[in-house]
Amino acid sequence: MEPYNYFIYKAIHVIFVVSYFAGLFYVVRLMIYHTETQQMEEPKKSILQDQYTFMEKKLWNVITVPALIILVTMGLNMLYKNQGLLHLPWMKSKLGMVSVLLIYHFWCWRTLKQIQNNIFKYTSVQLRMMNEVATILLFSIVFAVIQKSMFGEYWYWSIISFFGSGVILMLIVRLINRNNKK
Template sequence: MDVPSDAFLWVKAFHIISIVCWFAALFYLPRLYVYHAMSNDAVSHQRFQVMERKLYRGIMWPSMIATLITAHFLVDWGDATQHYHEALWFYLKLGLVGLLVIYHLFCGYYRQKLILDAHYKSHKFWRFFNEMPTFILVAVIILVVVKPHF
């Protein structure tokens, strides 16, 4: 499929913007869970529930969907010249993106659990949980930029 280079670059720009927004939310939501778990009063619990809901539904979901849709077009349009489907790094990256989607869904699951019990898990658990997307981000960037040949 012959796609005008301008269209490809616009989609690529929106893909990068979507990734940045998604990761900002993925980094911030579990940090809110840390503070939520450390809070002890009803007003704080309600405030964190509102913040978490707005971040999860209003930023994380739309950003993830936009990231996945734009990625689909970039792969579809770029595969003719880049041969992504022949490269192991590409499949490793897809696996890591799959883990990120699962992490995203766990964030939603945990958000519901925190509504019922803010002390469901300790703030130490949330601090550890908060670091997981960082490792995935580093690995994905290395795979995409370096494109290692295994």
């Protein structure tokens, strides 16, 4: 393995992880705003829905999906160059969380398509809570990568604490939304 190439792949991987998560966070935020247009009067409703659809498509197709493709390609390249990583507990944990992230990605894609076709299955509060899933996964993945052996040794406590934090975050979102309605 050429270490120089490996670190180039790693740098590109990290850059596109940042781009991907930026896109993922913002696309759900746009879905929230798009969903909230349902309560608006015409012509404001149609104007905003058209604008949100345009923004969602651009964000998803120009930033989020290409960033995902590049980050996965670089990640697989690094694993190919250093196959020993696959045997490490922290990497197994990371890949498990990345699998959950990919499921979340496809949930976002499906939900986005539904919203763009005026099928609103989720309230804005439910979407706000789902937006926290990406935050929890980001925290979990970063901690797994940074802590490495320590995370691998105590992975179950780490995952329990991150999901516990997620539940707390979702409760806070619900509380804030309840107070905003008053």
